[in-house]
Amino acid sequence: MxxxxxxxxxxxxxxxxxxxxxxxxxxVFDADAAVHDLYRGEAAAVVEAAFPGVVRDGAIDRAELGKRVLGDAAALARLEAIVHPLVLARRRAFLVAAEKAGASxxxxxxxxxxxxxxxxxxxxxxxxxxxxxxxxxxxxxxxxxxxxxxxxxxxxxxxxxxxxxxxxxxxxxxxxxxxxxxxxxxxxxxxxxxxxxxxxxx
Incomplete structure (x- = not known):
């Protein structure tokens, strides 16, 4: 493949x-869509623990989170350390499923x-x-x-x-x-x- x-x-x-x-x-695997989905699900609690006050109604408020990390290299690195491994796991699952489905x-x-x-x-x-x-x-x-x-x-x-x-x-x-x-x-x-x-x- x-x-x-x-x-x-x-x-x-x-x-x-x-x-x-x-x-x-x-x-097509959409990394941004995966992040959106994670922010509404499994990543919400972990990101909230690192950046208190960014969750609204059980989901990450992307605008609020953006304010916290934009221009702050250390904060961005902290966020990426949480999110990147979760996105990578989704990407691997996508590739496995596509290969099983016979995609070339x-x-x-x-x-x-x-x-x-x-x-x-x-x-x-x-x-x-x-x-x-x-x-x-x-x-x-x-x-x-x-x-x-x-x-x-x-x-x-x-x-x-x-x-x-x-x-x-x-x-x-x-x-x-x-x-x-x-x-x-x-x-x-x-x-x-x-x-x-x-x-x-x-």
Whole structure:
């Protein structure tokens, strides 16, 4: 089974690209969704113990937790030490289930793929990218986003140019959905060929 990493900086269109890949029939593990789920479940009590007052109605208040860790390297490291092993366990379970189901190609959607060293665990990497002007417009249009918050988020992400240089495939999303979908289809065709999924003809 071929395991492909999908990553991209904030505002580059990674979530939309992941949805296109899923629609094309490829199993996708969404690390962010796993974190959301953990914050509503098994991680809530442990994170609350480390950061008292961040749980509301039995689930982690992500906005409140974000305030506690943004710009505080020690607090962020403490949070990651709790969350990363739980996400990794979910990822392993996803891979086992996909292999049992006979998948020849799966995608791991991991925002900090390079930053956490997870690129070493995959066979190829897709980086989703867009021009900086497009990225800035998308991110600053999000509810509650400020220039300061955006800068803090970017500071902990590897620069887009470096991600692109380390990618096996780059999917550009700055020219609209039809163009992005065309690129997704082309990359998936290449990956399916590499994974041996292309049917042989007599």
């Amino acid at each position: 071929m395991v492909v990493g999908l990553t991209g900086s904030i505002g580059m269109g990674k979530s939309t690209t992941a949805a296109m890949i899923r629609e094309a029939g490829v199993p 190609l799966v995608v791991l959607d991991v925002p900090l793929l390079f930053e956490t060293g997870a690129d070493k665990d995959v066979d190829a990497v897709i980086v989703v990218s867009a021009p900086e002007t497009v990225q800035n417009a998308r991110v600053l249009a999000r509810p509650g986003m400020t220039e300061a918050r955006f800068s803090a988020i970017k500071a902990k992400q590897m620069p887009d140019a470096e991600k692109r240089s380390r990618a096996d495939y780059v999917i550009e999303t700055g020219e609209g959905l039809p163009a992005a979908r065309h690129r997704v289809d082309a990359v998936l065709a290449a990956l399916r060929c590499k994974s041996g999924e292309v049917p042989t003809h007599a």
